[in-house]
Amino acid sequence: MWILPKLVRRKHHGCMKLWAWDEKKNLPSITNAGRTAAAATASVILARLVQMPEAYWAAIATLVVMQSTLGATLTLSIERIVATAVGASIGALEAHFFGANLFAFALAILLTGLLSMVFRLEKTAYRYASITLAIIVLIPRSASPWTIALHRFIEVSVGIVVALAFVALWPERAPSAAKPPDE
Numbered sequence: 001m002w003i004l005p006k007l008v009r010r011k012h013h014g015c016m017k018l019w020a021w022d023e024k025k026n027l028p029s030i031t032n033a034g035r036t037a038a039a040a041t042a043s044v045i046l047a048r049l050v051q052m053p054e055a056y057w058a059a060i061a062t063l064v065v066m067q068s069t070l071g072a073t074l075t076l077s078i079e080r081i082v083a084t085a086v087g088a089s090i091g092a093l094e095a096h097f098f099g100a101n102l103f104a105f106a107l108a109i110l111l112t113g114l115l116s117m118v119f120r121l122e123k124t125a126y127r128y129a130s131i132t133l134a135i136i137v138l139i140p141r142s143a144s145p146w147t148i149a150l151h152r153f154i155e156v157s158v159g160i161v162v163a164l165a166f167v168a169l170w171p172e173r174a175p176s177a178a179k180p181p182d183e
Contacts, residue, residue: 029172031170031172031173032068032172035066035166035167035170035172036062036063036066038166038170039062039066039162039163039165039166039167040059040062040063041059042062042162042166043055043058043059043061043062043158043159043162043163044056044058044059046058046158046162047059047155047158047159050154050158052151052154052155052158053151054151054152054155055155057152057155057156057159058155058156058158058159058162059159060159061080061155061156061157061158061159061160061163062159062160062162062163062166063159064076064080064128064159065077065080065159065160065163065164066163066166066167067167068172069167069171069172070164070167070168070171073163073164073167074164077160077163077164079121079122079124079125079128080125080128080156080160081156081157081160082119082121082125083116083121083125083126083127083128083129083132084128084129084132084152084153084156084157085153086112086115086116086119086121086129086132087112087128087129087130087131087132087133087136088132088133088136088149088150088152088153089149090108090111090112090115090129090133091108091132091133091134091135091136091137091145091148091149092136092145092146092148092149093108093145094107094108094133094136094137094145095136095137095145095148096144096145096146100137100138100140105134105137105138108133108137109130109133109134112126112129112130112133113126113130115129116129132152132156135152136148136149136152
């Protein structure tokens with residue numbers, strides 16, 4: 001099964017359309033692009049206002065969870081918050097007790113996967129948790145791992161709350177049904 005869309009050519013091969021998507025609803029709209037840009041920017045501003053040291057993580061979290069509908073965004077947001085909490089907690093423990101020891105890092109990633117199974121998190125959430133853990137453990141910083149973990153959790157939470165607010169307050173309109181051509 002192809003993950004990427006198929007290469008499509010028009011009848012006379014004069015014009016070539018490079019990609020064919022099965023559903024137009026998966027293509028970004030002007031509303032979606034504007035809402036996403038505004039939400040990501042608002043996330044950075046809010047994270048800076050609360051003086052988060054790495055405010056860009058708020059924007060990244062917003063971009064990760066923004067979906068077309070509030071229901072889809074909420075589902076992904078809950079998964080992302082739980083995953084960030086798991087990854088930040090294990091990352092802080094690992095960094096506090098073992099530093100940047102790669103063997104301990106590998107075991108922490110394994111433990112994150114086991115906890116993801118226990119909490120019944122999907123593979124995507126396990127990846128988010130592992131990314132959070134890696135950011136806390138592998139990027140050298142002078143602050144304590146617990147402070148780094150807390151900042152990471154707050155930055156991601158700010159981004160998620162902003163995404164939820166934007167999707168709730170600025171819903172994407174369903175495309176109107178195309179009128180059939182007159183015959």
